[in-house]
Amino acid sequence: DTGVSQNPRHKITKRGQNVTFRCDPISEHNRLYWYRQTLGQGPEFLTYFQNEAQLEKSRLLSDRFSAERPKGSFSTLEIQRTEQGDSAMYLCASSFLNTEAFFGQGTRLTVV
Amino acid sequence: GENVEQHPSTLSVQEGDSAVIKCTYSDSASNYFPWYKQELGKRPQLIIDIRSNVGEKKDQRIAVTLNKTAKHFSLHITETQPEDSAVYFCAASKNSGYALNFGKGTSLLVTP
Numbered sequence: 001d002t003g004v005s006q007n008p009r010h011k012i013t014k015r016g017q018n019v020t021f022r023c024d025p026i027s028e029h030n031r032l033y034w035y036r037q038t039l040g041q042g043p044e045f046l047t048y049f050q051n052e053a054q055l056e057k058s059r060l061l062s063d064r065f066s067a068e069r070p071k072g073s074f075s076t077l078e079i080q081r082t083e084q085g086d087s088a089m090y091l092c093a094s095s096f097l098n099t100e101a102f103f104g105q106g107t108r109l110t111v112v
Numbered sequence: 113g114e115n116v117e118q119h120p121s122t123l124s125v126q127e128g129d130s131a132v133i134k135c136t137y138s139d140s141a142s143n144y145f146p147w148y149k150q151e152l153g154k155r156p157q158l159i160i161d162i163r164s165n166v167g168e169k170k171d172q173r174i175a176v177t178l179n180k181t182a183k184h185f186s187l188h189i190t191e192t193q194p195e196d197s198a199v200y201f202c203a204a205s206k207n208s209g210y211a212l213n214f215g216k217g218t219s220l221l222v223t224p
Contacts, residue, residue, distance in 0.1 A: 041217070042216050099209065100158050101146075
Protein backbone atom coordinates (compact mmCIF):
# COMPACT_ATOMS: atom_id res chain seq x y z
CA ASP A 1 0.00 0.00 0.00
CA THR A 2 1.58 3.26 -1.11
CA GLY A 3 -0.90 5.50 0.66
CA VAL A 4 -0.60 7.36 3.96
CA SER A 5 0.25 4.92 6.74
CA GLN A 6 -0.53 5.43 10.42
CA ASN A 7 0.58 3.40 13.41
CA PRO A 8 -0.71 2.08 15.65
CA ARG A 9 -4.26 1.65 14.36
CA HIS A 10 -5.63 1.42 17.87
CA LYS A 11 -4.28 2.55 21.22
CA ILE A 12 -5.82 2.12 24.66
CA THR A 13 -4.13 4.01 27.44
CA LYS A 14 -4.77 4.95 31.02
CA ARG A 15 -5.49 8.54 31.91
CA GLY A 16 -2.31 10.42 32.67
CA GLN A 17 -0.09 8.32 30.41
CA ASN A 18 1.77 9.67 27.39
CA VAL A 19 1.11 8.31 23.90
CA THR A 20 2.84 8.78 20.57
CA PHE A 21 1.45 8.15 17.10
CA ARG A 22 3.33 7.88 13.84
CA CYS A 23 2.38 8.93 10.33
CA ASP A 24 4.23 8.01 7.14
CA PRO A 25 3.03 10.18 4.27
CA ILE A 26 3.03 9.35 0.57
CA SER A 27 6.70 9.51 -0.32
CA GLU A 28 6.79 12.54 -2.61
CA HIS A 29 4.39 14.61 -0.50
CA ASN A 30 5.96 17.57 1.25
CA ARG A 31 2.92 18.68 3.28
CA LEU A 32 1.63 16.67 6.21
CA TYR A 33 -1.45 17.40 8.32
CA TRP A 34 -2.88 16.12 11.59
CA TYR A 35 -6.61 16.12 12.29
CA ARG A 36 -8.74 14.81 15.13
CA GLN A 37 -12.16 13.27 14.58
CA THR A 38 -14.67 12.42 17.27
CA LEU A 39 -17.78 10.33 16.74
CA GLY A 40 -20.37 12.03 14.59
CA GLN A 41 -18.15 15.01 13.79
CA GLY A 42 -16.00 16.10 10.90
CA PRO A 43 -12.23 16.07 11.19
CA GLU A 44 -10.82 19.05 13.13
CA PHE A 45 -7.51 20.52 12.03
CA LEU A 46 -4.66 20.30 14.54
CA THR A 47 -1.45 21.22 12.73
CA TYR A 48 0.47 20.95 9.49
CA PHE A 49 4.03 20.79 8.22
CA GLN A 50 5.72 21.73 5.00
CA ASN A 51 8.81 19.57 4.92
CA GLU A 52 10.14 19.77 8.49
CA ALA A 53 8.68 23.20 9.28
CA GLN A 54 5.50 23.34 11.36
CA LEU A 55 3.58 26.12 9.61
CA GLU A 56 0.27 26.27 11.44
CA LYS A 57 -1.17 25.07 14.74
CA SER A 58 -4.82 25.12 15.77
CA ARG A 59 -5.84 26.49 19.14
CA LEU A 60 -7.11 22.92 19.70
CA LEU A 61 -3.49 21.87 20.03
CA SER A 62 -2.98 22.43 23.75
CA ASP A 63 0.45 22.40 25.36
CA ARG A 64 0.00 18.69 26.09
CA PHE A 65 0.17 18.00 22.36
CA SER A 66 3.36 18.16 20.33
CA ALA A 67 4.03 17.20 16.74
CA GLU A 68 7.31 16.78 14.93
CA ARG A 69 8.51 15.99 11.46
CA PRO A 70 12.26 15.92 12.01
CA LYS A 71 13.51 15.02 8.54
CA GLY A 72 10.57 16.14 6.51
CA SER A 73 9.35 12.58 6.03
CA PHE A 74 7.39 10.77 8.78
CA SER A 75 5.74 12.67 11.60
CA THR A 76 4.91 11.91 15.21
CA LEU A 77 2.12 13.29 17.36
CA GLU A 78 2.62 13.00 21.11
CA ILE A 79 -0.03 13.58 23.75
CA GLN A 80 1.23 13.98 27.29
CA ARG A 81 -0.83 13.33 30.42
CA THR A 82 -3.76 11.99 28.42
CA GLU A 83 -7.31 12.88 29.46
CA GLN A 84 -10.57 11.12 28.65
CA GLY A 85 -11.47 14.00 26.34
CA ASP A 86 -8.50 13.07 24.17
CA SER A 87 -10.30 9.91 23.08
CA ALA A 88 -10.78 10.28 19.33
CA MET A 89 -9.57 9.16 15.93
CA TYR A 90 -6.34 10.93 14.99
CA LEU A 91 -6.04 11.28 11.24
CA CYS A 92 -2.96 12.15 9.25
CA ALA A 93 -3.06 13.43 5.68
CA SER A 94 -0.45 14.44 3.13
CA SER A 95 -0.29 16.41 -0.09
CA PHE A 96 2.22 17.67 -2.60
CA LEU A 97 2.15 21.47 -2.34
CA ASN A 98 -1.33 22.66 -3.33
CA THR A 99 -2.73 19.37 -4.60
CA GLU A 100 -5.41 17.30 -2.90
CA ALA A 101 -4.84 15.84 0.55
CA PHE A 102 -4.88 12.06 1.02
CA PHE A 103 -5.83 10.69 4.41
CA GLY A 104 -4.51 7.75 6.35
CA GLN A 105 -6.79 5.30 8.12
CA GLY A 106 -6.18 6.94 11.46
CA THR A 107 -5.19 5.93 14.97
CA ARG A 108 -8.09 5.39 17.32
CA LEU A 109 -7.18 6.47 20.86
CA THR A 110 -9.19 5.36 23.86
CA VAL A 111 -8.29 6.85 27.22
CA VAL A 112 -9.66 4.86 30.16
CA GLY B 113 -11.79 31.54 11.83
CA GLU B 114 -13.70 29.65 9.18
CA ASN B 115 -17.03 28.06 10.16
CA VAL B 116 -18.58 25.47 7.87
CA GLU B 117 -22.21 24.46 8.36
CA GLN B 118 -23.54 21.34 6.65
CA HIS B 119 -27.05 19.98 6.27
CA PRO B 120 -28.90 17.75 6.45
CA SER B 121 -27.14 15.63 9.05
CA THR B 122 -28.90 12.52 7.75
CA LEU B 123 -30.42 11.79 4.37
CA SER B 124 -32.25 8.70 3.19
CA VAL B 125 -33.10 8.18 -0.49
CA GLN B 126 -34.32 5.37 -2.68
CA GLU B 127 -31.89 3.85 -5.14
CA GLY B 128 -31.98 5.83 -8.37
CA ASP B 129 -33.11 9.08 -6.74
CA SER B 130 -30.91 12.17 -6.44
CA ALA B 131 -29.29 13.38 -3.22
CA VAL B 132 -28.31 16.95 -2.42
CA ILE B 133 -26.13 18.06 0.49
CA LYS B 134 -25.61 21.75 1.23
CA CYS B 135 -22.85 23.65 3.01
CA THR B 136 -22.29 27.26 3.95
CA TYR B 137 -19.04 28.90 4.97
CA SER B 138 -18.22 32.13 6.73
CA ASP B 139 -14.75 33.23 5.57
CA SER B 140 -14.82 35.07 2.25
CA ALA B 141 -11.10 34.28 1.85
CA SER B 142 -11.90 30.58 1.39
CA ASN B 143 -11.52 29.55 -2.22
CA TYR B 144 -11.09 25.76 -2.19
CA PHE B 145 -14.04 23.46 -1.43
CA PRO B 146 -13.50 19.68 -1.41
CA TRP B 147 -16.00 16.94 -0.62
CA TYR B 148 -14.90 13.76 1.15
CA LYS B 149 -16.70 10.43 1.45
CA GLN B 150 -16.07 8.31 4.53
CA GLU B 151 -17.34 4.76 4.75
CA LEU B 152 -17.65 3.17 8.16
CA GLY B 153 -14.24 2.48 9.65
CA LYS B 154 -12.40 3.81 6.63
CA ARG B 155 -10.39 6.90 5.76
CA PRO B 156 -12.00 10.01 4.24
CA GLN B 157 -11.56 9.98 0.46
CA LEU B 158 -11.81 12.98 -1.84
CA ILE B 159 -14.64 12.56 -4.33
CA ILE B 160 -14.74 16.01 -5.95
CA ASP B 161 -13.48 19.52 -5.31
CA ILE B 162 -14.13 23.00 -6.68
CA ARG B 163 -12.24 26.27 -6.61
CA SER B 164 -13.75 29.72 -6.39
CA ASN B 165 -13.10 30.61 -10.01
CA VAL B 166 -15.50 27.87 -11.10
CA GLY B 167 -19.27 27.77 -10.51
CA GLU B 168 -19.93 24.11 -11.20
CA LYS B 169 -17.97 20.91 -11.71
CA LYS B 170 -19.18 17.45 -12.72
CA ASP B 171 -17.68 14.00 -12.55
CA GLN B 172 -20.02 11.30 -13.81
CA ARG B 173 -22.90 11.08 -11.28
CA ILE B 174 -21.42 13.67 -8.93
CA ALA B 175 -21.56 17.43 -9.30
CA VAL B 176 -20.69 20.34 -7.06
CA THR B 177 -21.99 23.89 -7.36
CA LEU B 178 -20.57 27.00 -5.71
CA ASN B 179 -22.21 30.35 -5.06
CA LYS B 180 -19.38 32.54 -3.77
CA THR B 181 -21.60 35.57 -3.24
CA ALA B 182 -23.93 33.64 -0.96
CA LYS B 183 -21.04 31.59 0.48
CA HIS B 184 -22.64 28.25 -0.11
CA PHE B 185 -21.81 25.13 -2.07
CA SER B 186 -23.66 21.90 -2.70
CA LEU B 187 -23.00 18.29 -3.62
CA HIS B 188 -25.39 16.60 -6.03
CA ILE B 189 -25.40 12.84 -6.54
CA THR B 190 -27.66 11.54 -9.29
CA GLU B 191 -28.88 7.98 -9.87
CA THR B 192 -27.85 6.98 -6.36
CA GLN B 193 -26.70 3.43 -5.69
CA PRO B 194 -26.45 1.49 -2.40
CA GLU B 195 -22.65 1.82 -2.52
CA ASP B 196 -23.08 5.60 -2.26
CA SER B 197 -24.17 5.04 1.36
CA ALA B 198 -21.56 6.73 3.56
CA VAL B 199 -20.87 9.91 5.50
CA TYR B 200 -20.08 12.89 3.29
CA PHE B 201 -18.10 15.87 4.54
CA CYS B 202 -17.75 19.25 2.93
CA ALA B 203 -14.76 21.43 3.71
CA ALA B 204 -13.44 24.91 2.98
CA SER B 205 -9.92 26.25 2.85
CA LYS B 206 -7.87 29.23 1.67
CA ASN B 207 -6.40 26.92 -0.95
CA SER B 208 -5.69 23.27 -1.45
CA GLY B 209 -2.56 22.45 0.51
CA TYR B 210 -3.76 24.35 3.56
CA ALA B 211 -5.79 23.45 6.63
CA LEU B 212 -9.27 22.18 5.81
CA ASN B 213 -12.27 23.27 7.87
CA PHE B 214 -14.84 20.49 7.76
CA GLY B 215 -18.58 20.43 8.20
CA LYS B 216 -20.10 17.95 10.63
CA GLY B 217 -21.02 15.48 7.94
CA THR B 218 -24.12 14.03 6.29
CA SER B 219 -24.94 10.38 6.72
CA LEU B 220 -26.42 9.24 3.41
CA LEU B 221 -28.38 6.00 3.21
CA VAL B 222 -29.42 4.67 -0.18
CA THR B 223 -32.01 1.94 0.10
CA PRO B 224 -32.54 -0.59 -2.71
